[in-house]
Amino acid sequence: MTPYPAAHPILLAPMAGYTDAAFRALCLGCGCDLTCTEMVSAKGLLFGSVRTTEYLRLAPEESKIAVQLFGHEPDVLSDAAKLVCDALGERLACIDLNMGCPAPKIVSNGDGSALLKNPSLAGRIVAAVAAASRVPVTVKFRKGFDDGENIAVPFAVILEENGASAVTVHPRTRAQQYGGKADRSVIRSVKEAVSIPVIGNGDIASGADALRMLRETGCDGVMAARGALGNPWLFAEIRAAFAGEPYTPPTDRERYETAVLHAERIVAEKGPHGLVELRKHIPFYLRGTRNARELRQKINGVRDVSELRALLLGSEPAGECER
Numbered sequence: 629m630t631p632y633p634a635a636h637p638i639l640l641a642p643m644a645g646y647t648d649a650a651f652r653a654l655c656l657g658c659g660c661d662l663t664c665t666e667m668v669s670a671k672g673l674l675f676g677s678v679r680t681t682e683y684l685r686l687a688p689e690e691s692k693i694a695v696q697l698f699g700h701e702p703d704v705l706s707d708a709a710k711l712v713c714d715a716l717g718e719r720l721a722c723i724d725l726n727m728g729c730p731a732p733k734i735v736s737n738g739d740g741s742a743l744l745k746n747p748s749l750a751g752r753i754v755a756a757v758a759a760a761s762r763v764p765v766t767v768k769f770r771k772g773f774d775d776g777e778n779i780a781v782p783f784a785v786i787l788e789e790n791g792a793s794a795v796t797v798h799p800r801t802r803a804q805q806y807g808g809k810a811d812r813s814v815i816r817s818v819k820e821a822v823s824i825p826v827i828g829n830g831d832i833a834s835g836a837d838a839l840r841m842l843r844e845t846g847c848d849g850v851m852a853a854r855g856a857l858g859n860p861w862l863f864a865e866i867r868a869a870f871a872g873e874p875y876t877p878p879t880d881r882e883r884y885e886t887a888v889l890h891a892e893r894i895v896a897e898k899g900p901h902g903l904v905e906l907r908k909h910i911p912f913y914l915r916g917t918r919n920a921r922e923l924r925q926k927i928n929g930v931r932d933v934s935e936l937r938a939l940l941l942g943s944e945p946a947g948e949c950e951r
């Protein structure tokens with residue numbers, strides 16, 4: 629049972645605080661095959677926390693989505709998975725389990741990457757969630773916990789033995805957080821060791837990066853995170869690279885238009901407060917703009933989308949681009 633709609637799926641990674649419905653819709657529009665919610669607390673869902681439940685709100689374009697859960701208790705995770713299956717019905721592509729988050733708050737509860745230290749519990753979690761779900765269960769994990777540790781292969785084997793339908797490997801340790809280079813050889817070793825689909829993640833910021841990931845690791849699909857911020861066209865670029873076709877990057881005006889569209893979507897989804905949330909995306913849209921700092925400060929002060937539009941797309945050019 630594969631959760632993916634394509635032989636070599638191009639996936640948007642979960643990113644807490646960034647991959648809300650507004651941003652995911654932009655990525656889908658640019659050719660992403662499947663989006664994923666940010667990590668959602670299994671306990672929060674079961675307690676009916678309003679904020680947590682909001683993570684399950686989809687964009688109209690999202691005919692399918694992966695929902696990522698975090699937690700460490702098999703029964704809590706399987707109950708949460710059942711709840712997600714009921715809430716999303718046919719729109720749910722798979723349940724993804726987070727076994728990679730390095731944040732101290734998460735790890736100290738035994739969640740996220742803490743599970744790398746307890747592979748047998750990780751296996752029991754997968755088995756319980758797979759038994760409770762009518763959709764495939766996938767796992768996203770890191771190569772190890774401590775500096776220099778590489779347990780990716782035995783960990784992936786345990787996940788597969790317990791019923792995981794696919795794995796996404798982010799080949800950094802918890803200790804590395806997001807620093808250093810993602811070690812693609814780890815993904816190749818996992819691909820050689822299991823027969824379920826393996827998705828390669830880490831440092832994909834261009835079509836060429838994605839092709840390199842496929843070729844060097846033999847992975848089945850790719851997942852991009854930071855490279856997509858302010859750049860949903862990354863998916864179009866990867867799609868073109870996979871098809872051997874040329875890719876034309878957006879013009880500066882197109883980038884600003886998309887920033888405004890992003891603002892419209894986020895406000896429609898979250899109300900006026902959405903503009904505050906948009907602020908963290910703005911630096912990414914302004915990459916390469918010479919007066920970005922000044923422009924960002926002005927954008928932080930806008931009261932509605934029309935003010936933002938006037939700043940970015942008004943009669944004067946929004947900013948001089950270095951490129």
Ligand SMILES: Cc1cc2nc3c(=O)[nH]c(=O)nc-3n(C[C@H](O)[C@H](O)[C@H](O)COP(=O)(O)O)c2cc1C
Nearest residue numbers: 641642643644666667768798830831832852853854
């Ligand atoms: C701001 C931010 C939030 C993230 N949140 C999540 C998350 O909720 N779940 C998860 O599995 N990974 C999360 N990650 C990790 C990414 O999904 C991805 O594995 C990592 O950034 C490496 O990919 P990249 O090099 O393409 O950025 C997050 C990363 C960032 C930068």
